[in-house]
Amino acid sequence: MGKLRLAMAQIDSVVGDLAGNTACIIRHIQEARSLGADVIVFPELAICGYPPEDLLHKPRFVEGNLHSLDSVIKASEGITVIVGYVDSHNGLHNSAAIIHNASLIDSYHKIFLPNYGVFDENRYFLPGNRCPVYTICGLRVGVNICEDIWFASGPSTAQSNKGAELIINISASPYHFGKRNQREKMLSDRARENRVYIAYTNMVGGQDELVFDGASNVFDYTGNLVLRGKQFQEDLLVLDLDIPALTRQGDMSTEIPDSIFVSASGLSEPKLPFENSDSVPLDADAEVYQALLLGTKDYINKNGFKKVVIGLSGGIDSSLVAAIATDALGADNVVGVIMPSRYSSAGSISDSLRLAENLGIKTLQIPIDPIFKSFLSTLSEVFAGTETDTTEENIQARIRGNLLMALSNKFHWLVLNTSNKSETAIGYSTLYGDMAGGFAIIKDVPKVLVYRLAHNRNKSAGFELIPHNVLTKPPSAELKPNQLDTDSLPPYELLDPILEAYVEQDKSIDQIVALGFEESIVKRVVKMVDRSEYKRRQAPPGIKITPKAFGRDRRLPITNRYNHVG
Ligand SMILES: Nc1ncnc2c1ncn2[C@@H]1O[C@H](COP(=O)(O)OP(=O)(O)OC[C@H]2O[C@@H]([n+]3cccc(C(=O)O)c3)[C@H](O)[C@@H]2O)[C@@H](O)[C@H]1O
Numbered sequence: 001m002g003k004l005r006l007a008m009a010q011i012d013s014v015v016g017d018l019a020g021n022t023a024c025i026i027r028h029i030q031e032a033r034s035l036g037a038d039v040i041v042f043p044e045l046a047i048c049g050y051p052p053e054d055l056l057h058k059p060r061f062v063e064g065n066l067h068s069l070d071s072v073i074k075a076s077e078g079i080t081v082i083v084g085y086v087d088s089h090n091g092l093h094n095s096a097a098i099i100h101n102a103s104l105i106d107s108y109h110k111i112f113l114p115n116y117g118v119f120d121e122n123r124y125f126l127p128g129n130r131c132p133v134y135t136i137c138g139l140r141v142g143v144n145i146c147e148d149i150w151f152a153s154g155p156s157t158a159q160s161n162k163g164a165e166l167i168i169n170i171s172a173s174p175y176h177f178g179k180r181n182q183r184e185k186m187l188s189d190r191a192r193e194n195r196v197y198i199a200y201t202n203m204v205g206g207q208d209e210l211v212f213d214g215a216s217n218v219f220d221y222t223g224n225l226v227l228r229g230k231q232f233q234e235d236l237l238v239l240d241l242d243i244p245a246l247t248r249q250g251d252m253s254t255e256i257p258d259s260i261f262v263s264a265s266g267l268s269e270p271k272l273p274f275e276n277s278d279s280v281p282l283d284a285d286a287e288v289y290q291a292l293l294l295g296t297k298d299y300i301n302k303n304g305f306k307k308v309v310i311g312l313s314g315g316i317d318s319s320l321v322a323a324i325a326t327d328a329l330g331a332d333n334v335v336g337v338i339m340p341s342r343y344s345s346a347g348s349i350s351d352s353l354r355l356a357e358n359l360g361i362k363t364l365q366i367p368i369d370p371i372f373k374s375f376l377s378t379l380s381e382v383f384a385g386t387e388t389d390t391t392e393e394n395i396q397a398r399i400r401g402n403l404l405m406a407l408s409n410k411f412h413w414l415v416l417n418t419s420n421k422s423e424t425a426i427g428y429s430t431l432y433g434d435m436a437g438g439f440a441i442i443k444d445v446p447k448v449l450v451y452r453l454a455h456n457r458n459k460s461a462g463f464e465l466i467p468h469n470v471l472t473k474p475p476s477a478e479l480k481p482n483q484l485d486t487d488s489l490p491p492y493e494l495l496d497p498i499l500e501a502y503v504e505q506d507k508s509i510d511q512i513v514a515l516g517f518e519e520s521i522v523k524r525v526v527k528m529v530d531r532s533e534y535k536r537r538q539a540p541p542g543i544k545i546t547p548k549a550f551g552r553d554r555r556l557p558i559t560n561r562y563n564h565v566g
Pocket residue numbers: 390393394397427428429430431432433434476477479485488534558
């Protein structure tokens with residue numbers, strides 16, 4: 001007997017980067033071996049990245065992932081490795097390879113395939129139907145994959161009923177507001193119900209709309225948290241488990257059904273103590289901010305960009321986007337463009353300049369009035385006899401979008417879009433104008449939370465990094481004289497909870513009214529949301545931070561005669 005030293009590698013696998021992910025996995029195996037680990041665990045689909053989506057329809061991609069698995073197997077001498085990959089025997093399976101001493105011992109197939117929200121695993125995978133228990137270093141171990149552990153009477157229970165003392169779950173569990181708490185509560189329940197240790201290894205990193213937050217963890221059989229990994233960063237956790245103390249049934253010679261022998265004992269060298277990272281979790285808003293940083297950094301870097309460009313209006317949205325981009329990429333990689341028009345307030349320029357100075361980012365000033373004049377005169381004959389309306393407002397937003405895209409084309413700067421969730425919900429933005437851009441980093445952040453994040457950022461800076469004026473001026477598109485957002489919209493404090501009820505909780509108008517909101521306002525908001533589906537389909541992708549984000553999470557028909565407003 002003795003101790004099993006378990007290493008949990010919370011890595012950032014890049015979707016499709018089979019060679020890079022394999023190299024990263026092998027590097028971690030070598031490190032774990034040098035630390036005396038008996039077992040090292042990697043996240044779900046660590047070899048190909050998660051979610052690989054329709055890459056899985058390409059046979060060459062699946063074969064490549066199997067070749068990568070071979071390289072991992074060869075690199076696994078003297079250690080047990082548990083790693084996520086795609087198995088292609090008898091159809092595609094989301095799988096965990098159980099490798100020992102350079103041999104593939106078994107392949108566990110994920111049984112519960114998530115097929116809701118952002119997940120559509122039924123599109124690609126067949127479910128598994130086996131729940132074996134492995135004997136590793138004399139310890140009985142159940143292995144399962146992400147969604148498998150979310151069910152009270154799922155594979156974890158089957159495995160502990162067969163005598164498992166430790167459940168190793170490999171995950172790619174994306175972040176949203178409150179998810180870590182929900183996940184840890186579930187894992188604690190699962191450990192306590194089954195009187196089993198749980199070691200949960202999560203993916204970390206940004207992948208398009210998703211951010212995997214890491215925060216891998218270990219729970220003991222009473223449901224107490226033993227260890228938590230870093231949030232929003234790669235980490236290697238190392239833990240010594242005392243086998244005799246864990247052996248609930250004592251007699252390890254008892255034959256159990258569906259049991260697969262992996263190893264009798266671990267490495268025999270003496271093991272130096274290992275210092276794991278601090279496990280204090282971030283508070284809820286700080287988690288959101290870190291998710292936005294990581295989502296931004298990874299989208300920009302993984303897509304081969306270095307610099308970003310942002311239209312700075314002196315408003316709260318563009319200011320927060322600039323702050324996040326600067327924190328994520330460094331001041332040298334962020335350019336702010338100030339594009340005043342005849343309707344811009346004086347503060348629009350001075351507040352933007354102050355913000356840029358505080359952040360240390362470069363600015364360009366490109367007044368748009370000459371172009372706006374030219375547009376108006378070009379269209380004057382065609383528009384003769386018509387009233388001035390949103391057409392002229394939108395022309396200004398489109399001039400700005402055009403200029404930002406010109407800078408993007410010329411200098412290879414990615415345009416960061418600044419739309420928040422509230423305006424994305426109701427379509428309060430101009431198609432091909434301020435909706436332009438490559439990535440919309442606060443697309444899933446409701447306006448009230450935009451303010452909170454900005455205040456928090458100032459608090460952590462210890463000064464008004466985002467200038468006071470920006471935080472206190474009433475929101476305005478500044479596209480016509482004296483325009484305020486509240487001319488067209490309910491105040492955000494009222495709008496945001498209605499949107500949350502309608503968009504995220506799918507409540508009906510009656511149910512929202514019953515929450516205490518005025519019926520006419522609720523109906524107006526619902527109508528605006530329904531009518532702007534076409535805009536959202538054309539909007540850039542952005543980072544999911546709420547339980548239900550626009551995009552993969554919420555799919556509604558554009559052509560839609562269902563009328564629940566009238
Ligand atoms: N179902 C459908 N499928 C496809 N396309 C559809 C469509 N319905 C309309 N359209 C098209 O969309 C056009 C209307 O959309 P769009 O051109 O965007 O214009 P629209 O939505 O009419 O106006 C934009 C609104 O956003 C406000 N805004 C703009 C910019 C910034 C801010 C801010 O505060 O940040 C606010 C602005 O004040 C105005 O109220 C129609 O002319 C039509 O071509």
